[in-house]
Amino acid sequence: MTAEPAERLTDIGPPHYERFLPPVVKANYGKWVSHEILQPGVLVHTAESGDKIYSIRAATARLISVPKIRQFCDIADKYCDGHIRWTSRNNVEFLTTKKENVEPIKQAVEALGHPVGGTGNSITNIVHTQGWVHCHSAATDASGIVKAVMDELMDEFTNMRLPGKLRIALACCLNMCGAVHCSDIAILGIHRRPPTIDHDRLRKMCEIPNTVAACPTAAVRPVTIDGNPSVEVIEEQCMFCANCFTVCPSMPLNDPEYDGVSIWVGGKVSNARHEPTFSKLAVPYIPNNPPRWPEVVSAVKNLVTIWTDNARPYERMGEWIERIGWPRFFEMAGIDFQKEHIDDFKHAVTTYKTSAHLRF
Amino acid sequence: MTAEPAERLTDIGPPHYERFLPPVVKANYGKWVSHEILQPGVLVHTAESGDKIYSIRAATARLISVPKIRQFCDIADKYCDGHIRWTSRNNVEFLTTKKENVEPIKQAVEALGHPVGGTGNSITNIVHTQGWVHCHSAATDASGIVKAVMDELMDEFTNMRLPGKLRIALACCLNMCGAVHCSDIAILGIHRRPPTIDHDRLRKMCEIPNTVAACPTAAVRPVTIDGNPSVEVIEEQCMFCANCFTVCPSMPLNDPEYDGVSIWVGGKVSNARHEPTFSKLAVPYIPNNPPRWPEVVSAVKNLVTIWTDNARPYERMGEWIERIGWPRFFEMAGIDFQKEHIDDFKHAVTTYKTSAHLRF
Amino acid sequence: MADKTKASGKLDELKKGPYPSFVKEIEAAAETNKMAHDLIGQLELSYDEKLCHWKHGGIVGVMGYGGGVIGRYSDVPEKFPNVSHFHTLRVNQPAAWFYKTDALRKICDMWEKRGSSVLNVHGSTGDIVLLGTTTPQLEPVFNELTSLGFDLGGSGSVLRTPSCCVGPARCEWAMYDTLKYAYEMTMRYQDELHRPYFPYKFKFKFAGCPNDCVASVARADMSFIGTWKDDIQIDQDKVRWYAEERKVDIEDVVVERCPTKCMAWDGKELFIDNRNCARCMHCINVLHLALKPGKDRGCTIMLGAKAPILEGAQLSSVLVPFMRMAPPYGEDEATAEDLPELIDNIWELWGEEGKNRERVGEFIQRIGMGNFLDAIGLEPQAEMVAHPRTNPYVFYDLGKDEEEEEDE
Amino acid sequence: MADKTKASGKLDELKKGPYPSFVKEIEAAAETNKMAHDLIGQLELSYDEKLCHWKHGGIVGVMGYGGGVIGRYSDVPEKFPNVSHFHTLRVNQPAAWFYKTDALRKICDMWEKRGSSVLNVHGSTGDIVLLGTTTPQLEPVFNELTSLGFDLGGSGSVLRTPSCCVGPARCEWAMYDTLKYAYEMTMRYQDELHRPYFPYKFKFKFAGCPNDCVASVARADMSFIGTWKDDIQIDQDKVRWYAEERKVDIEDVVVERCPTKCMAWDGKELFIDNRNCARCMHCINVLHLALKPGKDRGCTIMLGAKAPILEGAQLSSVLVPFMRMAPPYGEDEATAEDLPELIDNIWELWGEEGKNRERVGEFIQRIGMGNFLDAIGLEPQAEMVAHPRTNPYVFYDLGKDEEEEEDE
């Protein structure tokens, strides 16, 4: 290590945002009065002063290469005085005050393979996580499924003809880094095998009390193996959350045959109309089928379709399901309601149907 | 005891209901087509056949004496061919096919001190429990509070001018024999002192493991006192539910100074409109103030008034509160929102406000 | 005020006012009954001291039965010797609480003689509660009761006295025969009602329609709530009559209050999208001369209601979304013929695996609804939940997966 | 297909189709970068075997910091030596993700040289995620970053990189300055961001209005959601314009969708009962040229969101119903000046009493919201709960009672 403590900068924090704001933004900061979506992916915001800023939004895979960023920079330099931003869902946005730049930007970005869209009542980018590209915990890949699903749904990214917004997210394990738990459609990687324990490595790498405490169902118990302290897993009590593995790397759960994907629906985050709410289990399990996970793609597509065909204007997926009721949803989606759908964790009792409000 | 096993009848069950049904009921059983409320407390039901039955409903204190029942029987014999019934809320009903009997019955019952009413959108009888009249567990009296409250609300029993039905119930301890937990207004006797333990009696009367298991918060722990097994109570962990006392009579919680009453609102049972729902804590504590518990009476009266003045037609108490929101309810009721109102039991997290849907 | 048959002091206050006075009732009883007399005395003491003066008595009962009697002793017997023992008997009411006066009078005579002359009509579970007698009187009371055709109800870890709404006896909305079921289930399970064999109490309540006039969803371990499957019957002329003659604001008080918003009213016709009707009863309740439930009737069976002790209160939740309660029975539907087996399976499982004092609702919480259904042999249905799980802590059943694959 | 800079087999499939291909991205990087090259190889192996090939690495980092680097090792280093180490660095993004190209290009140059040439823009928390480098490169990367004016973001038991919506920079609905708060809070708590002192991670997110475009309510331990107190501003002409010109069915898509049903539309005027408006934004969203939030603005602070591990997922819940975020500050209201103390109190309490790996939301669940409020010195408010408790298991605080009595 080349540590030079004296000169070494630390705790400087991120660059101040003002360094990067376009002049029109600085001039009209906090003074925007309205916006319009000119076409899918193209927004214009107007300020009190009458100033306007055009934003051209394009999809990215989030995983991006240095060469591609340079290409984006080229476009931004050419049309946007070097200004560029990303959205909270990993779309890139090119910002310009010149209306005449809109089409050239659009064409340039699309020429790079990045469709423009994701605004208004559309399907925008899929928030997702690392998967096999970088994480040790992944029960499925992230980027691959996202690519396959978005390829299928691309028309809903570049159009704005859905009843409302539809937010899809993917997380490759129960840690849910994609915060998928409040998405219209959530794709979640799952393990379905208890951890296998490497007692030798465990002894060296893991702290027993922390490992035991990590298990939400108390399935991990301290034991002595060959005179050394280790842990065992009561298999019937394990629901494959992998939290023990997070704390103790010697208890992997990855399993090519049993890992896979579950699909969740009806969550949302905004306060618009209904309160924010969690996604609920729709499809308990689909095996991993790389490279294109066709069963996952068709399950998602199916959900999008039944919602699109049946929801009222501005009704998000969950709002629609609440209105028609879950039994009808399962029927329309052609999903078998199974034991797995019934909650059995801590607050399960609050999810039971405690009224005779039934539809036949 | 005069046991004569051979001739002794057991397991005969209740009398068959047909023995007691009025002839018009038998003739039109399951064939009723409509009803009307002719005046508060007076119903008429019409059958397919055109037959009619008039029901005159009157309040009782539920606790009733043999002489009074005989007086009721006299009326029933005179006007109803000996037919009489009670309702699921302890009102008595006189049943007749003769319209001309309605007024005489009404007068006769009222002459006995039993007002006729409780139908339609009114306040009907208060479901309640034993209190100091019979139970060992009572944190307050039942009949006394009921009497005091109903004396105040009598006009709402004999009229039908409320927005919807209003069901009041009272239970004298957390066992909630009155099933108050789903009432528009629930009055609940509460202890607020941990049990005092009589170790001598406990040793003789109680089973330690059951006593320990009885405590929802694990506040009861086995200990050895003077060499004998007994229990202790971790006072900070006790929330005064008295379940230990139910199991072990040597752990009474009754305390004249600290016992009292709490008031709960917004529960309902019917499926009409909103789903059945629990009552929620409104007034955490009012001291016992016999014989008329004036603070309880005025608190209940206040709740009835604000609901009556503000609810829309058919809106039950809880439906109204849901519409206006709990903060507004507390404001209108003039009740201080306190720590006690915030759930801290098992599913507390499901009661937090997880949206920015706020009114100012 | 020295006359102890009359209330005095604080209690005297409660003789005033328009609502029937329980104090007057006890006084009336006390005129001929010493127990009632001392009851006033002890109650006055309670009112003065703000303290209850009863002791728990768990042991008394009638021969052979494990329930029906609640033992009670005064903790001030020296002051009030006549209520030194003050046990209650729970007497199983006739279905829907219909009586003939002759039967009532006989119970009165017996109770004046052998008890306190004071009773509750009725207890919260539904029984006639005979309030207070002595241990030696228990067996004679029981014998007189049975000779009058009455039997004791439940207490302790037994099936509790079933109860039902007035139903077909006097209500146009009864979707099945609540009285018949209350009676037949009571008779079928006499043994379970009288001899504790369960981990804890178990209650049945029968409500003829979703109005649930016996509060079954809040109070019964197993709640039977009448409902229907087909379309609500509408008499459009009568709807208009409500609008015109009765000045009912149909839009506001009916259409707008519908929980699923499945109705429309154009001032002339009331339209109901029956597929989205939640069978809540509201529109029928309000426009009862114009609307009637459908003709294809049965009930929803719900499981698990209870008061808070130990794990918190529960409402019943859907177990069988629709069960046909009267012939002709279809083929592929749950029918009342399945009921005994269903109940047996539940009792068997809960009996075997339930902990002491664990209600069936708590038991389901503990083992999980899915496992519970598996064990009693019912298929999971979406109707059983308000919504599917939100947490990913799923105990995937791999055995099942493999089986299914084999099936295919 | 022997050329390992190009994907083949399964991965090749994912270069097809209209959505941007991450495989193409890695390929592009691989043209000049060996790590990217081996990344393709290992990823192909994962695709073939349906198995992830990374090992957890918990020790690497830059000097003095306890976060910002995620250690990662290949479990097949013999096959793919260039990704034998493959640690990521999380780089604290500028507020609202605005960049100038010069800054981006410099990061690119550095990362091409010292890392994999592959990155995430952005990570789920908001950082620029530099995907994959070796242990020896960590310190040089850090030094180059700081010389470019960038610093690392959070990982481990620290304050995580705060993030915010675009807010006042480009949105008419920003009720407070989200960028300013994100930046200032990040700067204020540099120590907490870089040096683990908490029981577990803690996240701030700043959303300018209830649309919550950074999903703060779902993902931030402390969510700041802009809102307003006074009346929605209505331009009735514009409302009519929506109805007439844009053919918006105001009754259906606005009035009917309002969660509190506090609106009315008579075809000419839109009426809002502002006292019952829940500040949900829906009507404003739909009729944005006609309606605007009120002028009295601030934010709602909510606490406790998190993913499922360990106790189940939580959404944030209301802690401060309304806090004024910009001067002039009134007297008796919460203002941003109280913020540092509020945060300190929370961190102090949770730091002292939180268990290892217990998020603040779980901590509140464990100790009880009421106790939590007491301890941090906030008054309970009805706005904090969806509804008051339904169970009677109340830990009555008698000390308090007595105090209060004394007060009176």
Next chain:
Amino acid sequence: MADMVPVEEIADAMFKMIKDAAGKKQYKSMDLQKAMKELYPGRVDKQLCKAAIKQLINSGRCIYTYFGGSYIELPHVEGAANPEQTET
């Protein structure tokens, strides 16, 4: 407050704790702080403890590690690490 414990001494005491527990128990910052408060009643505070930890880390005597949560440990070879790469 004159008799507050010097940062060095706190750092040493912390280091001893960490060393003694190495391989058995992982400590978090707060564990160390709490232990110091017990060891030196009234003579240490949060700021001193933070300073001591900073010293331990900056001097290289200890490192931060991450296993689900963050800990302070002796520097050691990572269990999962692959043999050191040659290139830098």
